[in-house]
Amino acid sequence: MSSIAKAKGFKHSKPGLWLSLGTTAFGAISIAKDVRKAQDEHDNLKLINAVVGALALVTGAALLIRELKQLGDDDVLLG
Template sequence: MSKIEKAKGWKHSKPGLWLSIGTSAFGAISIAKDIRGARADNDTLKLINAVVGAAALITGTALLVRELKRLGDDDVLLG
């Protein structure tokens, strides 16, 4: 197996999924700042943009958690 193939498979490994979830947590901080800024500026369009971004972040994180659970279900040692 080449290094490129190993790198592609790492994304769907437990450490890769945990890293993606952690990255999403930093995205949540940015979205929270955007929401606060939009409310402070009373800018409805920026607020809608931030809310849509939050929805996308939540959906993406839910997909990552589901994939992590599926990896756990396949693990013989976890039961």
């Protein structure tokens, strides 16, 4: 198996999914900062942008969690 194929397979492995969830958590910190900054500046357009970004982040995290659960269901050792 080539190293490129291994790298592509990592995304759909448990460690890869956990890494993606970790980066999502860092994204949440950035969005929280954006929301605070928009509120301080009373900039509704920046606030809307931050809220939409937060919704996308939540959706992405939900998809990752669902994929983690599916990997767990397919694992023979986990039962």
